[in-house]
Amino acid sequence: RFRTPPYIDLSTPVSSDMSLSLSCGRGRVCCICAGIAFFALFSVMREIVMSTGFSPGFTSTFISNRTASTGEITSVAGADVNSKATTTSVAAVPAPSATAPAAAVEPGFWALPDLGGGSFMEKSLEELRRTRRDLCVEPGVVQDYFLPINVGCLAASASIHFSTMRDARLSYDVSVKQMALAVDCKPSTTDRSRVQKYFAKPKTGFLSENIAGYETGNCAVKQEGGAKTKACSVLVDEPTILHINPRGEVWASIWHTFEEVFGVLETVAVLGGNLEDFRLLEIWVAAPTDGPLMSTPYKTADVVSDTGSMRLLQFEGQLEASIGGSSGPADESAPKPKKVIAQLVDLWSSLFAGGKRFARLPETLPRTSSLCFRQVVLPMRACSGSFLTRTWDGRDAVGKTYQPVVVHYAQRILGKLGFAEFRQSLESSKASRRVLIQIRNASSAGNGRLTNPADVMKLRSLLGGKLSADVDAKDFGFLTMREQLAQVISCDILIGVHGSAMTHVIFMRKGRGVIEVSTEPAPLRSVQTGNTFYGLAGWVGVQYRSLRGRMSGGFMSFDIERVVAFAEELFKLQDKR
16 A cells, blocks of 8 residues: 555665854954854843743654554565564563554553652743643633743744644635634633744734744644634544644654654643544645755645645554545645655554554545644644754753653653563673664665774774674664664664764663764754764763764774774773662
8 A cells, every 4th residue: 555655765864964054264253253243132132032922933554554453564565664674683682572562551651750850851841831821712722832941952042832722624725825724713812921922924813923833834824714614524533643744854864753752742741641642643735845944844836736635644553444445546646755764654653552543534635625623732843842952952951961851751662662671671681791883884874974894894893802792783774663772772882973873872771871973073062963962862871972083985984993992981881880
């Protein structure tokens, strides 16, 4: 049922980067002066922002041939997804089966326990919970959560926020000549303290200026024409977490996927309940572009067109058995990302599996039809709330301080994927010390930072000989998600080149170590993406070391002896625990 296989590319690397830089050259003095003046102006504007609340901008079977009972991907366009994956043996303790059915989740599984209440993230979520306000006269029609937070991604202008809607309707709107999300709302006049929080395009009233364009996928927001007063082509009865127009890089990079995973987990923590209480739905009303977060995330012509279709991505772990032909053939011209890494779809499906099975929705719907929701959540997204983007901040007080919330979520994710007992067994075992090297070749590294096989061979030899460690070198681009996790959980030191596959440091055991090779070694000043894995390691209690690498002959070259010295130092620290 893989109806559009050409845009699925499993050889695409699990990697992505974004960096911003400013070079002053000979005009350094002028640049510094201009920077000081800009900073002064920005500081004044920030005070205005914070005081007024004004801030610039909340199955498809095309991804699946899966076993009906487990939600596991079994084939892509008739080919075995795991045909490129290597069989791995990581420890005396066996990893969980990739075909184990999803277990039912007890109430409160995803709820945050009392973690002491002192961490930055705990305080932020608790404060965010208290900011809830009704934007409409009728309670519960549209509720908004908004908290300014000058940390991490977007720095001083950043906030964490999300919205919920009741009886919402997504369709093409002729009055604004573009796709729109509408509810029937008489705006509330009791709390206008945060009016014009976002730059709305187009401006259609109070709601459009209080619901972030990023949350709505840059669809218009309207306060009339919702599901209560307009006809619906398809009605979704269950509470739905909705991602509209996800960026293309989300489905081609595990880092950007986990930005969204954490955004959803944080949203559910504030609302209460479990992930499994919600249907997860991705909708493309426009084809995503390849650019990073700050670029135009969609093709404008798609959003403003009243022809064609919108595409729905559903997850087999949540769906009832297929009813052949019930929704008719899919529109193959509907918007879609160029690449979707199947392991990432499997991750989402596994996280949301274990609850009630939902009816299948059509794969595609005409833009002029109406897709309606009884209850919909537009969750925190990336810089709009996901805590993972706060790792960009180089300040020790936030950027690398141990964060129990992140550890808790990492453990819950592992538990949902069947790794809880596996990890506990590793803690009590006396297995030999193990080093894992992430290797990258031309077919699995999209950012061009390849590892030289000769360097990897030399590094393996030195580590094994000098430190008496078991050393494995694995290309994560060819491993299933569970195989990747099994490798990382069981290692004592992880060595890799800067790239999104290093996101797995979040699942390492406390006290272990990571060595990152980067053209700009962390820690870096202020807010920069180069701090990402430095911060993430600090959050979960993993020792971090970095060294500079340089591109040479198409490969990332680095000081091998220094890596060995770092590994020896990290093992000594582990021996003291």
